[in-house]
Amino acid sequence: xxxxxxxxxxxxxxxxxxxxxxxxxxxxxxxxxxxxxxxxxxxxxxxxxxxxxxxxxxxxxxxxxxxxxxxxxxxxxxxxxxxxxxxxxxxxxxxxxxxxxxxxxxxxxxxxxxxxxxxxxxxxxxxxxxxxxxxxxxxxxxxxxxxxxxxxxxxxxxxxxxxxxxxxxxxxxxxxxxxxxxxxxxxxxxxxxxxxxxxxxxxxxxxxxxxxxxxxxxxxxxxxxxxxxxxxxxxxxxxxxxxxxxxxxxxxxxxxxxxxxxxxxxxxxxxxxxxxxxxxxxxxxxxxxxxxxxxxxxxxxxxxxxxxxxxxxxxxxxxxxxxxxxxxxxxxx
Amino acid sequence: xxxxxxxxxxxxxxxxxxxxxxxxxxxxxxxxxxxxxxxxxxxxxxxxxxxxxxxxxxxxxxxxxxxxxxxxxxxxxxxxxxxxxxxxxxxxxxxx
Numbered sequence: 497x498x499x500x501x502x503x504x505x506x507x508x509x510x511x512x513x514x515x516x517x518x519x520x521x522x523x524x525x526x527x528x529x530x531x532x533x534x535x536x537x538x539x540x541x542x543x544x545x546x547x548x549x550x551x552x553x554x555x556x557x558x559x560x561x562x563x564x565x566x567x568x569x570x571x572x573x574x575x576x577x578x579x580x581x582x583x584x585x586x587x588x589x590x591x592x593x594x595x596x597x598x599x600x601x602x603x604x605x606x607x608x609x610x611x612x613x614x615x616x617x618x619x620x621x622x623x624x625x626x627x628x629x630x631x632x633x634x635x636x637x638x639x640x641x642x643x644x645x646x647x648x649x650x651x652x653x654x655x656x657x658x659x660x661x662x663x664x665x666x667x668x669x670x671x672x673x674x675x676x677x678x679x680x681x682x683x684x685x686x687x688x689x690x691x692x693x694x695x696x697x698x699x700x701x702x703x704x705x706x707x708x709x710x711x712x713x714x715x716x717x718x719x720x721x722x723x724x725x726x727x728x729x730x731x732x733x734x735x736x737x738x739x740x741x742x743x744x745x746x747x748x749x750x751x752x753x754x755x756x757x758x759x760x761x762x763x764x765x766x767x768x769x770x771x772x773x774x775x776x777x778x779x780x781x782x783x784x785x786x787x788x789x790x791x792x793x794x795x796x797x798x799x800x801x802x803x804x805x806x807x808x809x810x811x812x813x814x815x816x817x818x819x820x821x822x823x824x825x826x827x828x829x
Numbered sequence: 830x831x832x833x834x835x836x837x838x839x840x841x842x843x844x845x846x847x848x849x850x851x852x853x854x855x856x857x858x859x860x861x862x863x864x865x866x867x868x869x870x871x872x873x874x875x876x877x878x879x880x881x882x883x884x885x886x887x888x889x890x891x892x893x894x895x896x897x898x899x900x901x902x903x904x905x906x907x908x909x910x911x912x913x914x915x916x917x918x919x920x921x922x923x924x925x
Binding site: 537539540586589590593596597600603608609610665666669673813816817819820823 | 875
């Protein structure tokens with residue numbers, strides 16, 4: 497779903513200053529291709545730092561999709577109607593699929609699936625902080641679709657033009673499928689706000705109150721605290737800055753909230769005529785850092801659930817491998 | 830897990846509708862061909878994107894070397910006479 501953590505890492509893999517003449521030439525050719533708006537494919541030469549940045553970003557994105565299945569999976573068996581249950585199942589299945597597209601894109605850079613999983617399961621890899629919040633009521637399902645998927649789409653659309661082609665292709669597929677995620681969420685909330693009881697309307701407002709701030713944190717730290725952003729922009733990995741995306745999301749969401757009949761929990765949120773944009777209150781970045789570092793409401797639970805699913809599935813993977821080996825031996829005999 | 834052997838990688842090609850060719854759409858890991866086809870259906874055709882699927886082991890694909898791109902493909906660049914637009918004909922027969 498998204499990759500905020502890349503911005504919080506220090507520039508730990510800064511390009512080396514000592515390079516061979518050949519490497520300098522390759523680097524120049526690479527830069528020229530980036531400047532010309534060319535796409536880079538898996539087997540093309542690329543700077544090591546570009547490769548590492550992409551592996552980190554794409555794998556974080558993949559992990560976010562996979563972990564993102566958990567908060568919603570929590571409500572599949574308790575969806576209020578068969579229709580809502582079918583919708584939620586389809587959405588969670590999509591997220592599994594999106595994770596797979598992204599893992600495949602990351603693997604083209606030379607990191608194996610097992611290495612990627614290992615990084616997630618051991619807690620070394622990051623995923624989007626948003627999935628470490630609990631889903632307490634049915635209204636959380638609609639709110640996640642509306643706000644969380646809305647923010648994710650805002651973030652993901654520019655990545656469809658990422659300079660690394662396998663990532664861009666995966667993103668095009670994901671964006672095409674994800675629009676339904678946001679629309680179903682908004683429609684679910686609208687149904688409750690239009691036809692629901694007072695208690696149900698209050699439930700929607702409560703969900704919006706809890707998800708609003710974590711959603712706008714999804715765009716990552718402000719630009720002046722995002723040290724790697726400039727390099728990612730230079731390389732065409734990132735196309736639009738965190739603050740710009742956050743502002744676009746807020747501006748788009750205010751009118752949707754009005755239509756829905758909910759308030760957004762920010763007393764400082766107001767239209768600024770001069771900027772032709774909404775001003776908004778200060779974001780609590782200490783919370784963001786805490787959740788990202790592993791100390792959010794559900795970090796341990798999410799990771800434990802993911803590791804358990806992987807370990808419990810081991811016998812299936814082993815049996816399928818054993819069966820495949822047996823068939824191969826039979827054919828050879 | 831004791832056995833750390835990854836399932837092999839497969840490339841997936843989907844025919845979106847009858848009459849069109851199969852087009853590469855991505856890759857996935859699967860233990861054998863049968864599972865690869867079933868997984869390809871779940872991963873790449875959740876919205877009726879296809880009527881037929883091919884899978885092929887990624888390690889079985891032979892590809893041209895990106896380093897040879899210029900050598901391989903540039904020679905066609907100056908052969909404009911291979912295109913119909915190279916030939917100027919009178920208006921009356923220009924639909925030819």
